[in-house]
Amino acid sequence: MNATRKTAKAARKAAPKKATSTARAAVRKASSVKIPRGISPAEWKVRCDLAACYQLVDLYDMADLTGTHISARVPGPEHHFLLNPYGWLFDEITASSLIKVDLNGNVVWGPRDKLNFAGFVLHSAIHMAVPELICVLHSHTVANAAVGMHKSGLRPLSQKAMILQHFLRYHDYEGTADNLDERARVVANMGTEGRVMILRNHGALTVGRTVGEAFSWMYTLEMACKQQVAGLTGTEDDITQLSPDLIAHVREQGRAGLSPGGHSERGFEWPALLRKLERDRGTAYRT
Numbered sequence: 137m138n139a140t141r142k143t144a145k146a147a148r149k150a151a152p153k154k155a156t157s158t159a160r161a162a163v164r165k166a167s168s169v170k171i172p173r174g175i176s177p178a179e180w181k182v183r184c185d186l187a188a189c190y191q192l193v194d195l196y197d198m199a200d201l202t203g204t205h206i207s208a209r210v211p212g213p214e215h216h217f218l219l220n221p222y223g224w225l226f227d228e229i230t231a232s233s234l235i236k237v238d239l240n241g242n243v244v245w246g247p248r249d250k251l252n253f254a255g256f257v258l259h260s261a262i263h264m265a266v267p268e269l270i271c272v273l274h275s276h277t278v279a280n281a282a283v284g285m286h287k288s289g290l291r292p293l294s295q296k297a298m299i300l301q302h303f304l305r306y307h308d309y310e311g312t313a314d315n316l317d318e319r320a321r322v323v324a325n326m327g328t329e330g331r332v333m334i335l336r337n338h339g340a341l342t343v344g345r346t347v348g349e350a351f352s353w354m355y356t357l358e359m360a361c362k363q364q365v366a367g368l369t370g371t372e373d374d375i376t377q378l379s380p381d382l383i384a385h386v387r388e389q390g391r392a393g394l395s396p397g398g399h400s401e402r403g404f405e406w407p408a409l410l411r412k413l414e415r416d417r418g419t420a421y422r423t
Contacts, residue, residue, distance in 0.1 A: 172232050174245065177329070178211040182187055182270070183231035184348040185406075186218055189273070191413055192351060198275050198358055199226040205255035206270040208347055209263055209270035211406035215239050217263050221250035230423050239264055254313040260325070261319030269343040271350035276339025279361035284334045292383045293367060293375060296360035299390025301383075305330035310339040331402070332357050339366065345396075348406025353384055356402070 171180045186208040193199050193206065202223055210216040210419050218234040220226070236245030241256045259272045283290050289306060292298045307325045310318050326333055326343070333341040340357055344350030367375065393400045413421070 155199060165370060176211070180192070180231065182208050182210060182410070184422045186234060187231045187272070188410055188413055189271070189347050189351050190220060190226040191355070191417060191421050192409055193273070193275065194226035195413065195416060196358075196366055198277050198354065200276055201225065202252075204274045205252055205259065206273045206274060206347075206350070207255070207259035207263065207271065209267065216244060217259065217262070219252065219255055219259065220361060221247060222252040222255075223250065225241065227417075230421050232423060252318070257313040257316060257319060258322065258341065261322040261368055265323040266321070266343075268345055271347045272346045273342045273344075273350040273354050274335075274339065275358075275360060277361070279358060279365050280334065280340040281338065282365050282382050283361045284336045284338055284340070289334055289336075290357075290360060291364060292378065293386075294360060294363045295386065296356060296363060298378075298386035299394060300332055300356060300360055301387040302391040303329065303331040303394065305333045307333055307335050309335065341383075344403060346403050346406070348409070349401075349403030351409070352405055354401040 171177065173181070186206060189206050189208075191233055201223060202220075205220055207217045207219050210218060216236050216238055220229055221233060221235050224233065226262055233246075235250055236244050237251060237256060238244055239258075239260055240258070241251065241253065243251050246389055255274070258274055262269055262272045290297050290300065290304060292301060305326050310321075322333075322341075325343075331343055331349075333356075335341055340354065340355035340361075342350050342357065344353060394402055
């Protein structure tokens, strides 16, 4: 009996040690990645988060081959930001593959022929005007492009749509983004509290103080758009219309809950999303 108890006790002690050693090994492996010359540890952290965001956009089926882009501001006074190299699919993006550009559209790190100028126009607009918004995420999914075709835009028909109303903005289509003058109009339409923008007849744009926040806004918008597209398959008489007072109430709940300091502040899911990404696709994005 005593021998059995000793064996059981020893097994219980061994289990957490094994788990702890596995976790420590994972940390050592992550920290052993060699940071390329010319990149600071602070920039490398942003690069890893941005590469993860590209992978997650692909994982959640919001990518469009090479047609869209996500940017992140690099820490420091130079006002540089990171973009994907044009021609790469989102599931190919890694931390070291991202190119770095300045606010004039000059590539300062990476292949100079891999800049998507349309991506530069949209993203530099936000990075120039609002430095604290470090991440800009652009997509054109079937759902958000469909909602952008409707004059009524994202209607307050679902909880997801209503909680976004305070943060939702619109920008009219001006053609492929190759006009630098459009930047001022994008910034003006986003305003000071806008975080989610439907680009009419085009797609969507979200921004965040972190990469995780921008991703979370985009995911929430995507779910709201999908719900609207699926819900409007019947006639208008089939739709339950909510009262203006109730819509205003849920809008205010969204403003309080999703804003900084709220119980569902956008981006709080980021550590869990990184864990999912690494379970599903490994850690290659951090190379």
